[in-house]
Amino acid sequence: MLFYKYKNYALVCVLCFFKFAQANNQFSDMDCIKGSFEAKVSHKGFPFGLFTNNLDVKKKDCLITINHQKLSFIKNQWNIDICRSPVHIKYGTGSVDVLKREGPCANGDNDFCNSLEEINNIIQNNGLIFADGERENITSNHGRIYCSFLLINSYLKEGVIFSRHKEYKSFLQRNSQEVIVSKKIDNKKIKQKTDIEKNTSSEKSKLSDF
Numbered sequence: 001m002l003f004y005k006y007k008n009y010a011l012v013c014v015l016c017f018f019k020f021a022q023a024n025n026q027f028s029d030m031d032c033i034k035g036s037f038e039a040k041v042s043h044k045g046f047p048f049g050l051f052t053n054n055l056d057v058k059k060k061d062c063l064i065t066i067n068h069q070k071l072s073f074i075k076n077q078w079n080i081d082i083c084r085s086p087v088h089i090k091y092g093t094g095s096v097d098v099l100k101r102e103g104p105c106a107n108g109d110n111d112f113c114n115s116l117e118e119i120n121n122i123i124q125n126n127g128l129i130f131a132d133g134e135r136e137n138i139t140s141n142h143g144r145i146y147c148s149f150l151l152i153n154s155y156l157k158e159g160v161i162f163s164r165h166k167e168y169k170s171f172l173q174r175n176s177q178e179v180i181v182s183k184k185i186d187n188k189k190i191k192q193k194t195d196i197e198k199n200t201s202s203e204k205s206k207l208s209d210f
Contacts, residue, residue: 027138029168032147033082036060039144043130045070055126057148062162064148068122078119082155082162089115089156101159116156123149147172 027035038058045053056067062083068076079090087101089112097111105113123145133140138147150172154160162168 026136027143027147029171031138032151032172033162033168034061034164035138035144035147037138037144039127039131039141039148041127041131041141041145043126053126055122055145057123057127057145059144059148059151062164064152066119066122066148068126076118076122078115080152080155082151083164085161087155087159087161088112089119091115101156105157112156119152119156120149123152 036059038056040057041055042052045051051071054067054069056065058065058067062081064080064082066076066078066080075093077091077093079096089099091097091099099112099115101112102110105116127145128135128142128149131140131142131145133142135142135146137143151162154172155162
């Protein structure tokens, strides 16, 4: 009887250890926002698995660059600066097109919204589905692409302009419109509640450009 008691106790300890290790492995908002990394994912695609789809996601501070190659002749590149106002997408490698956010995409289709949809489809279908590693681990391809996915949608879809002079906590995977932001002022952290800053054509940016 005593043996089973200690056996159950040991089992609980092991489960707690793994849960603690998993929690510590979860990347924070600041790991994602301030991180610089690159993730490459390749997989066989249409038709008949004869060609390779290549996805390359690079992040350097605030700039996220997405390169996607389908077949051998279809290549696309998007540059997204999540700290820069107004919210926009730079598309292309030679002649660059600039697509500015005019408001929520639910209000109607335009080139910006079509590009956002295409970016999301490419990241999900070629990155999140095929990337190696755990989504919560930012040192894995899966975690890095998931981090980029969260940032891109906060910036492009919701109009959130990030700042390197703020610290974010429980922001990227928030369930409500209210978040906690810590501002650094003279090395002191002042906690305040703030609504997500929206960037539309009818309002000025509340954050300075990167």
